[in-house]
Amino acid sequence: MVAQVQPKQEEVKQETFAVGKNTFLLNGKPTVIKAAEIHYPRIPEPYWEQRIEMCKSLGMNTICIYIFWNLHEQKPDEFDFTGNKDLAKFCRLAQKHGMYVIVRPGPYVCAEWEMGGLPWWLLKKKDIKLRTLDPYYMERVGKFMNAVGKELADLQINRGGNIIMVQVENEYGSYGTDKPYVSAVRDAVVKAGFTDVPLFQCDWSSNFMNNALDGLLWTVNFGTGANIDNQFKKLKEMSPDAPLMCSEFWSGWFDHWGRKHETRDGATMVAGIKDMLDRNISFSLYMTHGGTTFGHWGGANNPAYSAMCSSYDYDAPISEAGWRTAKYHSLRNLLGSYLQPGETLSDAPVDYPVIGIPEIKFEQVAPLFTNLPAPKYSKDIQPMEQFDQGWGTILYRTKLPQAVVAGTTLKITEVHDWAQVYADGKLLARLDRRRGEYTLTLPALKAGTQLDILVEAMGRVNFDKSIHDRKGITEKVELVTNDQATELKNWTVYNLPVDYSFAKAKKYAKGKAQTMPAYYKATFSLDKVGDTFLNMESWGKGMIWVNGHAMGRFWEIGPQQTLFMPGCWLKEGENEIIVLDLKGPEKAAIEGVKKPVLDMLREKAPETHRKEGQTLKLGTEKAVAQGAFTAGNGWQEVKLATPTKGRYFCIEGLSSFDGTNVAAIAEFEVLGADGKPLPREAWKIAYADSEETRSGNRTADKIFDLQESTFWSTVDNAAYPHQLVIDMGKEYTVAGFRCLPRAEVGAPGQIKEYKVYVKTSSFTY
Incomplete structure (x- = not known):
């Protein structure tokens, strides 16, 4: 009891x-x-x-x-x-x-x-x-x-x-x-x-x-x-x-x-x-x-x-x-040293034991596409929620109504959040919402080709207006040729939830690592239990369950490569482990290690917003505003003398208050014709001359991540002037801007003198 x-x-x-x-x-x-x-x-x-x-x-x-x-x-x-x-x-x-x-x-x-x-x-x-x-x-x-x-x-x-x-x-x-x-x-x-x-x-x-x-x-x-x-x-x-x-x-x-x-x-x-x-x-x-x-x-x-x-x-x-x-x-x-008279610090409790677990090999496999649940049908694409599914993966399937010529664009509005597109079971592309990837160029496909779009829902947005974050495909799928768009209809839909019971009920059979999405199941025996870390370095992307407990997501890109496995959810004797890998592992095996791996990044994306050899050319551009900020913490607002239409906004820092090479901005807003901040959901950084990625994640996108404690910072060996260009996604009338320096004492890296440029077309590099 x-x-x-x-x-x-x-x-x-x-x-x-x-x-x-x-x-x-x-x-x-x-x-x-x-x-x-x-x-x-x-x-x-x-x-x-x-x-x-x-x-x-x-x-x-x-x-x-x-x-x-x-x-x-x-x-x-x-x-x-x-x-x-x-x-x-x-x-x-x-x-x-x-x-x-x-x-x-x-x-x-x-x-x-x-x-x-x-x-x-x-x-x-x-x-x-x-x-x-x-x-x-x-x-x-x-x-x-x-x-x-x-x-x-x-x-x-x-x-x-x-x-x-x-x-x-x-x-x-x-x-x-x-x-x-x-x-x-x-x-x-x-x-x-x-x-x-x-x-x-x-x-x-x-x-x-x-x-x-x-x-x-x-x-x-x-x-x-x-x-x-x-x-x-x-x-x-x-x-x-x-x-x-x-x-x-x-x-x-x-x-x-x-x-x-x-x-x-x-x-x-x-x-x-x-x-x-x-x-x-x-x-x-x-x-x-x-x-x-x-x-x-x-x-x-x-x-x-x-x-x-x-x-x-x-x-x-x-x-x-x-x-x-x-x-x-x-x-x-x-x-x-701040205790009240008579108070003492209590002793820390005993740590839980930590164990290693020898390599667990997975030989029971259930390919996802041959283990689909009962289908649902919809004439139009709808997000996951409309099929009464909250989390997991959803498969949209249709047949091409006509032949597709090579070079046709498949346009998905929008992928939320990570999709794999197949034609008659052959992988054509992977699309990643993080990168704004919503289109792919198709090869020649015959009429009647089965088109599968497998979409994994990652986390719903937890901040700002984007919390209205529906999953799956949120609006439509189109074939685009010569600027003519044909919307695809008549979808068969399969819901693949994250429930342990759903994963366990698959038809597992002896098999090897797959290059297609699949569930993997194994058992392992323990003489004693303790906390451990499941090493997922050889796996692709997916989720894992141990003894019925959902342990979390893994993704080869990192930085996290291990999953914390509490010993209280393990048991002496036989334990069950199930893995859903949507990409396919290099090796279908897991071991329990005694230390976590939280800082192994294998992402191949560029870390900064400046291409090799790229330099912003402002010599022939006319500034729409210039001046100097006031030293100190807190938001500062600047209004343009004349509102200007544009899609691309550039702020150029000419000098700093602290006399260093470093420029830093915590948050930035562009003001519209009504004087209110313009929406930032579609913003992208088109260019940043310098970004500090050695001592922290201080890339230029931090100026619109809605977090005042994160910030863009240039490296300390790159001299002023510093430039940052924002692509606002579409054209607006710009009436001003607001800038928030870092929150620390002295506002390190605060820009002093500045110039601002606004253009309808891209800047020259």
Whole structure:
């Protein structure tokens, strides 16, 4: 029988938590919140308690959690709060170890999680407007909040629980300005029963006033190295008596498939926390332990589309596998010097054992195309959601109504997210949304040729308006010859979900590694169990299940090459492993290794936006604006004397404030005729004279990735001037622009003097 973690009734100590003047009040006494953000679904439930103890031993006093709507309501009105989704159990475990809890129920959470936590089935309603007062959306939000309230409302601190604060929405200022919507979410949170603890809303310092509601505590999110005084300057002006809190202090960053592994400096992180503690500023360290995005739950960014890796290690103080890192020890040393009289740091819990697993050979194979489920039929192409499928892969099949001449273009609007196109079973091409690949040139094909388009859905976008991210093929498929387009119709559709039961039920037979999509199955025996890392270096692209647990995605391009395999999901004796590989492995074998491989990038794409020998020529171009920025952090706006039409926007930095060669921009917006920022979803970097890829991912596309803590930076040995050209996707009337320097003290690399050019046609190189 599992031991109960609910304290006995006589042991329950009723406490209070409130917002006081310039401080939080715990049981009437001033307190600083030192919160550790961890995510319960990214940690196996048997490991929850150990991870909570790890946070406690760091010197933290609070656990901060998102609540993932789409995890708990995978089908409308079917809520699940059991097992790895047992929110109340997680909170009680924290309470058992003297930890308070901050709850962030969204409904939108971002978190590099599929669709930012919103359920895919909302997209079945074709005209839905997410994160607005759309009636259907708000109806579903209310039902979700009420379900959460039933689980957690009685765990508020004054009712004998340990929940001290609840968040309303999440970073909404980065999405829009809509106080009535944020107010409605607040009302839903209150109606769900969260009436006894402070409610708060978080945003960035640059936009928190857009939706700030009276009566809520306002908090700010920012990353390591940020200028602390500048981050809170506006908030202190607007609410001088409120306690200050950084509700997300980013300890590291997340990894994307096909991009370099991300790290952040530990000394800078510790210095920032010390800076806050010395000012009595509360914080939540995002992430203290990142964990793993198991299964299909990883999200994506857009623009440009880029899906998240399965590892959510985040370069956090506690590693993906729960190991203490150098950051952990440095932070523990710091927090140990900020204890209250009589307090001591608790000892860290015992580490889980780590094992190696000898090579597992896969000899049972089930080719995907000979194991298709029952078909569905549709005259028109429709996205995956319209076939009642949320995740996985979908196969669209039709027959060519007429012969196709060589050179005909197959145009797909659009591939979401990775497609393989076959003619009579022969692979013609692979198309990758990350690269904007939506067309291919066909060979000569006879009438009646079977055309197969196999589309894998990667993560749904988890940020900004692109969360309306339908999967499969979103609109249509056309044959284009001499500018004449013929839309293909009459599709047979096969749904290939990510369910373990679906993968297990295939007809497996003895076979070798395939060059076509296939499922592979094997068993392996263990004398003892322990954590390990499944080495996927010889495999192509797909997903993996062990003993029924969906472990995550793999992709040969990296940077992640191993998948964390928790020992609690293994067993002594026989274990089962199933792999779906959509490309085909070089070698159908896996071994368990004792260390992760998170930084082996095998992507062949160019790292920068400047072709070899390419140089932008501006000698004959006329600048539409020139001037100098003001030194310091924060957004700066420039209006053109005369609005100018154009598709290509070039900013040229002529000098820097700090006297170095380096130019850097965190975020950039172009303003339209109405003075508002133009849409950035179709933006591409046409040219950047220099990009730093040695010490970090500082490519030019970072200026429109909607993340203020990432930035474009030139290398330190390339002299001014520096140029960056944006292709906005179509022609607009440009009335100005806004530029955000880096957030650190002194705004390193801030451009001083500049010129701006706008053209309808491409620049000359």
